[in-house]
Amino acid sequence: MDVTAQLGITPICLVSDSEIWTHLVTPTVKGLLGPIVSQAAPEVLETVQGKFSGDEVSNLNDHRLYGGKTGFVRHPYIYSMYKTLNGAFIVKRDGVKFEAFCWYGDIDRSPELILKAALRDRRYDGTPRANDTALVDFPYDDPKHNAPLHSELKSVELSIYGFMPGSRIVDATGEPEFDRFFASPFSFADRPELFLKYFNRAWNTKRAPGQHAAPIRDVASHALPGFERIARAHGYDVIEMAASHYHVAKWAQSGGYVFSSSEQAREFASMTEGLAAIRAAGHPLTRSQQSWACVAQNLPAEHIPAALNMHGPLWMQDNLGQKCLWVHKPLSEAAHRLLSARI
Incomplete structure (x- = not known):
């Protein structure tokens, strides 16, 4: 029995912050953020509330902890913050997903999210367990629409968001x-x-x-190769995405993706x-x-x-x-x- 897999510890949680910064944060975003100037010690968090507005996580299955209290999550997550000259680079991770956030502006005074990049292991999709992670914004428990591609393959889903500040x-x-x-x-x-x-x-x-804002131009060319490099390096067989709109599907096709x-x-x-x-x-x-x-x-x-x-x-x-x-x-x-x- 693979104990770590049974407990929900998947290869995606071993992706380092350095890999994410190197392969997913584009040159334009790095230029906007400026160099990293400090790093806080990683924290293990268990609440929905984040450190500032927009930094929240989710509890889609409405788990109640500590005698039925709300505001907590089923599985704690690790929170790493790197202050940059002009903002912050934040990584959240649990056993099945990492999310990287690039915030532009003073982190204590309404910063603006300019990049969000994530990879999520899909092994629990089509079951309620898919929604246990605090790092999903949408449910994936429907077995008709969200069943994994193949039971013998390790699959990971990418998601990406990148918009210019002030636009x-x-x-x-x-x-x-x-x-x-x-x-x-x-x-x-x-x-x-x-x-x-x-x-x-x-x-x-x-x-x-x-x-709803102007796209960061190099995200389109930078993201897919970066995601694929990380997925391959950590032993995944397939990389997937959910194409929200026609232009997103065409972008995916241009990168070699096919309809499932x-x-x-x-x-x-x-x-x-x-x-x-x-x-x-x-x-x-x-x-x-x-x-x-x-x-x-x-x-x-x-x-x-x-x-x-x-x-x-x-x-x-x-x-x-x-x-x-x-x-x-x-x-x-x-x-x-x-x-x-x-x-």
Whole structure:
């Protein structure tokens, strides 16, 4: 019996802070943060509350500790903080996940998150145990939508967030709701009039759905190779991600990722054909507009703008429920062999 695995100690927790800083923090982010000037002693924390606003963790399974008290987490996590000249580099880790955060500005005075990079072992996905970690923001217990790819393969999920400081929609407009629309447009789909009000304003910007701030340009080129290098070094067979929007799925495809579900691969192909039909009808689309057009398909049919209506396909991941658009990239010979017949 593998005792460490049974206790939830997976290879991902052995990734060092140095590896994360080297392979996942991009040159632009390092330039913004400046050099590391001090390091606090690592701490073991057990509360949901963080050290400042935005630093919180989660307790999705609502575990109650110490006689039923709230505000604690099922599994403690290790917290490491490195002060930099212009902010802080923070790493949180437990047995199944690490998260790295780059904060710009005075850490004691409302700093701005400019990079978040994480890898999570997927072995418990599809069971309630997946939600026991304090380092997930969304549940993964649904066995239909989040079952692991293959029982014989070690798989890890990547997630990445990178935005320039001072570039939030709310900073430019003073409108928190418009900012929330960019961050989570599907949450407005049940209010189609409000959705279309903001959709029409967003359409001619250069921001894609999910981009409530300006992307850091080198994150797109730096992230995938860095994640893959770490995953390979720690013995993982497969690396995965959940593609939140059309442009994210296309980015993943450009990096060699394939759809994990043949059904979703067909749905994505239908969406791509729909975009081609829109362009053929005389409506050119920028890269960001392609993603917005896909989001619009999830409106009630009568509210979809006529020029953008694909008459059928829906975007598969609304970032509200547990249905994900999983894509993956085999890293080992075993993964290539066992996954070759999936699509």
